[in-house]
Amino acid sequence: MRTHKVLIANRGEIAIRVMEACRRLGHEFVCVYTAEDKDSLHCELAIKYGGEKSLYRISSYQDANEIFAVADHSKATAIHPGYGFFAENYRFARRAVQRTRPLIFIGPNWQIIKELGDKINTKRLARKLDVPTVPGSDRPIYDDLEAEELARNLFNFQKEQGIEYPVILVKASAGGGGMGIEEVGDLDRFRSVLRRLRNYAQRQFGNDGVLIEQRVFDFNHLEVQIVADRYGNVVHFGTRNCTIQSTGRQKRIEVAPGFYPKTISYAFDAAKVLRDIVKYSVRMAKHVRYDNVGTWEWIVSPTGQPFLMEVNTRIQVENGVSAVISRVRGKEVDIIAEQIRLGLGEKLGYSQKDISFTGVGIEYRIIAESPEDNFAPWVGTIEKFSWPNYPWLKVFSHVPQDRPYEIPTDYDPNLALAIVWGENLEEAKQNGLKFLNEVVLEGKNNKQENLKSNLNFLKQKTENILVF
Numbered sequence: 001m002r003t004h005k006v007l008i009a010n011r012g013e014i015a016i017r018v019m020e021a022c023r024r025l026g027h028e029f030v031c032v033y034t035a036e037d038k039d040s041l042h043c044e045l046a047i048k049y050g051g052e053k054s055l056y057r058i059s060s061y062q063d064a065n066e067i068f069a070v071a072d073h074s075k076a077t078a079i080h081p082g083y084g085f086f087a088e089n090y091r092f093a094r095r096a097v098q099r100t101r102p103l104i105f106i107g108p109n110w111q112i113i114k115e116l117g118d119k120i121n122t123k124r125l126a127r128k129l130d131v132p133t134v135p136g137s138d139r140p141i142y143d144d145l146e147a148e149e150l151a152r153n154l155f156n157f158q159k160e161q162g163i164e165y166p167v168i169l170v171k172a173s174a175g176g177g178g179m180g181i182e183e184v185g186d187l188d189r190f191r192s193v194l195r196r197l198r199n200y201a202q203r204q205f206g207n208d209g210v211l212i213e214q215r216v217f218d219f220n221h222l223e224v225q226i227v228a229d230r231y232g233n234v235v236h237f238g239t240r241n242c243t244i245q246s247t248g249r250q251k252r253i254e255v256a257p258g259f260y261p262k263t264i265s266y267a268f269d270a271a272k273v274l275r276d277i278v279k280y281s282v283r284m285a286k287h288v289r290y291d292n293v294g295t296w297e298w299i300v301s302p303t304g305q306p307f308l309m310e311v312n313t314r315i316q317v318e319n320g321v322s323a324v325i326s327r328v329r330g331k332e333v334d335i336i337a338e339q340i341r342l343g344l345g346e347k348l349g350y351s352q353k354d355i356s357f358t359g360v361g362i363e364y365r366i367i368a369e370s371p372e373d374n375f376a377p378w379v380g381t382i383e384k385f386s387w388p389n390y391p392w393l394k395v396f397s398h399v400p401q402d403r404p405y406e407i408p409t410d411y412d413p414n415l416a417l418a419i420v421w422g423e424n425l426e427e428a429k430q431n432g433l434k435f436l437n438e439v440v441l442e443g444k445n446n447k448q449e450n451l452k453s454n455l456n457f458l459k460q461k462t463e464n465i466l467v468f
Helices: 012-025 041-050 064-074 090-098 110-117 119-128 144-160 187-205 270-287 319-323 335-343 425-438 455-462
Strands: 005-008 028-033 055-057 078-080 168-172 181-184 210-214 220-228 234-245 251-256 293-300 306-312 326-328 355-357 360-367 381-386 393-396 414-422 440-444
Touching: 005 012, 005 064, 012 028, 012 041, 012 335, 012 393, 012 414, 028 041, 028 064, 041 055, 055 064, 064 090, 078 335, 090 110, 110 119, 119 270, 119 306, 144 168, 144 187, 144 210, 168 187, 181 187, 187 210, 220 270, 220 335, 234 270, 234 319, 234 355, 251 319, 251 455, 270 293, 270 306, 293 335, 319 335, 319 360, 319 414, 360 425, 360 455, 381 414, 414 425, 425 455
Parallel strands: 005 028, 005 078, 028 055
Antiparallel strands: 168 181, 168 210, 220 234, 220 293, 234 251, 251 360, 293 306, 326 355, 360 414, 381 440, 393 414
């Protein structure tokens, strides 16, 4: 296959991992950075591995014109969006492939990004394929009687689930960013909220349609890792559990596989739940002819009912924890390298029967933040950052270990991803705690106050990993 030059339109840890995957596959690369990121390790490594012409300064990672200008100047032939920024922007993906000097977009084709990026459309598609979704409407509702009947059914459904205080969500269908959403706990209040929310939606958005959904409490957040090529071949790399999160629903620990019924007792058939969500995810991926790496996100109720939440049409931060337990014909997997290879047009080259799973993986997100203060970000300079070297450990970080590093305030204060592996859950947890106890992480802010991180939070949460 021909050699490509891949423009990495992202920063930090993911830029480094894409860079390294390109090198392993024999492709050239080009990196970008902003002034705030000049001290990031991804800049240093870009020059080290590719020379001065492999690094371009831009004003923003979200300026498409600048990114495409770099692609033209560097003669890049493909573009990798990483995660965040333009990764799930179908307009950016469409522009990449349709411009006068087209680029290969390393991700799904833009039509799929558009189709699955619409949550209402995804819900409608899932129901058409008998894939369970969160109970509620899959289209805007304009009729009060229809809305009330749906609300009554949802309240009854939750009572059947044993939920003592049922709650449903009423959303303005044209809203976004958390606007126009209210929780309702009884039918009488629902009627008044419905009238008020419809009036609000008409004033704000010119559309008084509402969506009504069940509010699921105490759920586990599971994911299925899908990998597919442009020729109709689809496989999965298992499940992972992303339930341990911050108060803002931001993931902090991910574990693969998603449940561990070998040693943990669940109130439902956990093995069947894992089989089911994999089956449903693969069914949808094949139906839409998914053609790259993607994640099907699920919530599982305390009674073991899975509901599809959304589809992420990109590589995710936690791809490495799925890779660490996966083998293709006995060899370790690099899901980012697979994404690049398939995005550039290669065939998958293996089937599901060639994939096996071994052990348990845990991914820790190490972040400069204060879990005690509602996970508020910490701003300052990292003075020391190091970790041990073990065969069961992988650490990915853009923070230099040989010099101080000032955390840019323009971006989230993520410092590293650490992935540990064990032959079983208990060994993985022991390895995780061993790693966390041996990490050296020190720094000060401009008031000479010591660095705050989530290391203790990660330690505390390790004991109950995969317990539902």
